[in-house]
Amino acid sequence: MKQFIECMPCYLTQVISALKLTDIDEKKQCEIVKEVSKIYSDINPEKTPAENSTLFLLEAYKHMGQPDPFKEAKKQSNRFALAFFKDMEKRVLKSDDPLFTSIKLAVAGNIIDMGINPDYDLDNSIDRALKEGFVRNDYDKFRKYLEKADRVLILGDNSGEIVFDKLMVRQLKNYCPNIVYAVKGGPILNDATMEDALEVGMDKEAEVIDTGTNYIGVVLDKCSDTFLRYFHSADLIIGKGQGNYESLEGTKEAGDRTFFMLRAKCHQVARHLGVELMDAVFCQNTVE
Amino acid sequence: MKQFIECMPCYLTQVISALKLTDIDEKKQCEIVKEVSKIYSDINPEKTPAENSTLFLLEAYKHMGQPDPFKEAKKQSNRFALAFFKDMEKRVLKSDDPLFTSIKLAVAGNIIDMGINPDYDLDNSIDRALKEGFVRNDYDKFRKYLEKADRVLILGDNSGEIVFDKLMVRQLKNYCPNIVYAVKGGPILNDATMEDALEVGMDKEAEVIDTGTNYIGVVLDKCSDTFLRYFHSADLIIGKGQGNYESLEGTKEAGDRTFFMLRAKCHQVARHLGVELMDAVFCQNTVE
Numbered sequence: 001m002k003q004f005i006e007c008m009p010c011y012l013t014q015v016i017s018a019l020k021l022t023d024i025d026e027k028k029q030c031e032i033v034k035e036v037s038k039i040y041s042d043i044n045p046e047k048t049p050a051e052n053s054t055l056f057l058l059e060a061y062k063h064m065g066q067p068d069p070f071k072e073a074k075k076q077s078n079r080f081a082l083a084f085f086k087d088m089e090k091r092v093l094k095s096d097d098p099l100f101t102s103i104k105l106a107v108a109g110n111i112i113d114m115g116i117n118p119d120y121d122l123d124n125s126i127d128r129a130l131k132e133g134f135v136r137n138d139y140d141k142f143r144k145y146l147e148k149a150d151r152v153l154i155l156g157d158n159s160g161e162i163v164f165d166k167l168m169v170r171q172l173k174n175y176c177p178n179i180v181y182a183v184k185g186g187p188i189l190n191d192a193t194m195e196d197a198l199e200v201g202m203d204k205e206a207e208v209i210d211t212g213t214n215y216i217g218v219v220l221d222k223c224s225d226t227f228l229r230y231f232h233s234a235d236l237i238i239g240k241g242q243g244n245y246e247s248l249e250g251t252k253e254a255g256d257r258t259f260f261m262l263r264a265k266c267h268q269v270a271r272h273l274g275v276e277l278m279d280a281v282f283c284q285n286t287v288e
Numbered sequence: 289m290k291q292f293i294e295c296m297p298c299y300l301t302q303v304i305s306a307l308k309l310t311d312i313d314e315k316k317q318c319e320i321v322k323e324v325s326k327i328y329s330d331i332n333p334e335k336t337p338a339e340n341s342t343l344f345l346l347e348a349y350k351h352m353g354q355p356d357p358f359k360e361a362k363k364q365s366n367r368f369a370l371a372f373f374k375d376m377e378k379r380v381l382k383s384d385d386p387l388f389t390s391i392k393l394a395v396a397g398n399i400i401d402m403g404i405n406p407d408y409d410l411d412n413s414i415d416r417a418l419k420e421g422f423v424r425n426d427y428d429k430f431r432k433y434l435e436k437a438d439r440v441l442i443l444g445d446n447s448g449e450i451v452f453d454k455l456m457v458r459q460l461k462n463y464c465p466n467i468v469y470a471v472k473g474g475p476i477l478n479d480a481t482m483e484d485a486l487e488v489g490m491d492k493e494a495e496v497i498d499t500g501t502n503y504i505g506v507v508l509d510k511c512s513d514t515f516l517r518y519f520h521s522a523d524l525i526i527g528k529g530q531g532n533y534e535s536l537e538g539t540k541e542a543g544d545r546t547f548f549m550l551r552a553k554c555h556q557v558a559r560h561l562g563v564e565l566m567d568a569v570f571c572q573n574t575v576e
Contacts, residue, residue, distance in 0.1 A: 005317050007302055008325075009297035016293055029293050030333040037296075041323035045318040 001246045003270045007049040012037065014189065017171040018060060026123045032063045049245040049268070050217035055189055068187035069205040077112050077160030077190065078199050084122070085163055092167050100139060102171040103261065104129045107280045109164025110241050110263045135279040142259050144286070145236045151178045153234035155218055157241030162192040162200050165240065169205045180230055191243070194263030203206060217247030242269050249285060258285040289534045292556045299344040300325065302477065306348060306357045320351045337556070338505035340535040343409040345476055356361040356475035365400050365448030365478065368485050372410070373451055380455050387462070388427060391419045391549065397444060397452025397569045398529050398551045423567040427448060430547050430572070433524045439466040441522035443506055445529030447484040453528065457493045467494040468518055474502030479531070505535030530557050546573040
C-alpha cells in the first residue's frame with residue numbers, strides 16, 4: 001500500500017508519541033520535531049507509509065539520543081497482556097473452533113498499540129473480537145494453505161500483542177509443527193523485538209527469528225539474508241498489524257500464501273481495506 | 289493558548305484538507321505538502337496554533353495558485369444551514385429562555401467545520417446542544433456584561449455557522465441594539481468572510497466588519513486599525529470557535545469582557561479547556 005497524502009501528518013504524530021515517553025523538555029521536543037520535519041523533503045510517495053514513517057522515527061531517535069523510547073512501555077504492555085493469557089486460553093480451548101478463536105484473540109491483541117492509539121481498551125477489544133469476528137474473512141482459504149503447509153511464518157507486530165499470538169501459535173501447531181515467529185531486528189515504536197519474545201516465552205512455542213532491521217513492517221530490501229530465506233521458503237505467512245499490511249499487501253513476494261490479520265486503526269488503512277475504522281480483517285493477499 | 293507540540297502535525301492536516309478540495313493531481317499535491325512542510329522551521333512554539341496554522345495555509349495557497357479552495361464548500365454550507373433557519377428560530381422563540389437557546393444553537397452550528405472534521409452531523413449536534421447545554425457555562429456572568437453593554441462585538445468563525453449566529457444576534461438585540469459582527473478580511477479555510485455575511489443576510493441583522501486579515505482567529509498585530517478600534521471599544525466580545533479561543537484566550541486585550549463559545553473539536557483545545565473532545569463550552573476569558 002503506497003502512502004496516501006493523508007498519511008504524511010501522521011509521520012510527525014508518531015514521532016511525537018515517542019517524544020512524549022521521554023523526559024525531554026517541551027522546548028527541546030519542539031526543536032526535535034522541527035529538525036525531523038526536514039525529512040518530508042525525502043519522502044517518496046511511491047513508498048509505503050511504514051517505510052516513510054520509519055525514516056522519521058529513526059531520525060527522531062537520533063536527535064533524542066534514545067534508541068528505544070518505548071522500552072518501558074513495551075515491558076508494561078507485555079506484563080499487561082500476560083495477565084490475560086490463562087483466561088484467554090481457557091476460552092480458546094472451550095470454543096467450537098479453537099484455531100479460529102485463537103486467531104480472533106490474536107487480532108484483539110492488535111489493539112495494544114501505543115504508536116497510534118495510546119488509549120486502547122483491551123477488554124472491549126476482546127469482547128468485540130469474539131462477538132463480531134472479521135468484516136473480511138478468508139479463514140476458509142487460510143485453512144487450505146495451512147493443511148498443506150510445512151512451515152508457517154508469523155510476522156509479529158506489537159509488544160503485548162505478542163502474548164496473544166502465543167495462543168494462535170499453540171493452535172497452529174496442531175496443524176503444522178514448524179512455526180516461525182519473526183520480530184523486529186531492533187527497536188522501533190512499540191514493535192516486538194527479541195527481548196519481548198523472550199520475555200513472554202514465545203521461544204518456548206515457536207522458532208523466533210528477527211527481520212534483521214528495525215524498519216516498521218517488512219521492507220524486504222532492508223531485511224537480513226537469514227530472514228529472507230525464511231520468508232521465501234515459508235508455505236504460509238501471517239502478517240499481523242498495519243505495518244505488515246502496508247509493506248507487503250499487493251506484492252508478488254508475499255503472494256497468495258500471505259494472510260493479513262489486523263484491526264484497521266487509521267482511516268487510510270481502513271479506506272485501503274474497504275472497511276470501517278477499527279474493523280477487524282483476516283484477508284488473503286492479492287497480487288494483480 | 290500557545291501551541292501544544294501535538295498541534296504540529298495538524299498544520300499539515302489542514303493543508304491537506306484544502307488540497308483535497310482542489311482538482312490538483314495527487315503527485316502535485318504531495319509536492320506541495322513537501323514544499324509547505326519547510327514552514328516547520330519557522331514555527332514559533334510560543335505562538336498560538338491559529339497563527340502557526342495560518343502560516344502553513346497561506347504558503348499552501350500560494351503553491352496551489354488558488355486563493356480560496358473552500359469557496360464552493362462555503363457556499364454549500366451556507367445554503368445547508370439556511371435550510372435549518374426557520375425551524376431553529378421557532379425553537380428559539382418557543383423556548384423558556386430564547387437568548388440562551390439561541391446561544392446553544394449558535395454553538396451547535398460550530399460543528400460545521402470542514403477544516404477539522406469534514407464529516408459533521410448537524411442534526412445530531414443540534415439535538416445534543418439543546419439537550420446538554422454547556423459543560424462549562426458562564427451564562428450568568430455573560431448576562432451581567434450584556435445588561436450593561438452599549439456595543440457587543442461577535443467574532444465569527446465558520447461559514448454555515450454564521451447562519452446560526454443570526455439567531456443569536458436577533459436575541460442579543462433585545463438587550464443591546466448595537467451588535468457588530470466580524471468576519472475574516474480574506475479567505476482562510478472555511479472561515480466566514482464578507483461574502484458569506486452578505487449571502488446569509490447578516491448585514492440586515494448587525495453591522496458587519498472584517499478583521500482586516502485572513503489570519504485564523506484574531507491575531508491582533510495582523511488586524512486592521514478599523515477592526516482594532518471596534519475591538520478595543522466593545523463592552524462585550526463573543527469569540528466563536530477554536531480559532532478565536534486559541535488566539536485570544538488568556539490575553540489582557542480580550543480581558544474579562546470576552547466570552548468564548550465553541551465545541552472542542554480537537555484533543556488539544558479540549559485539554560486546554562479541561563473538557564472532553566466535542567464538549568460545548570461557554571466560558572469567560574480569564575487573565576492572570
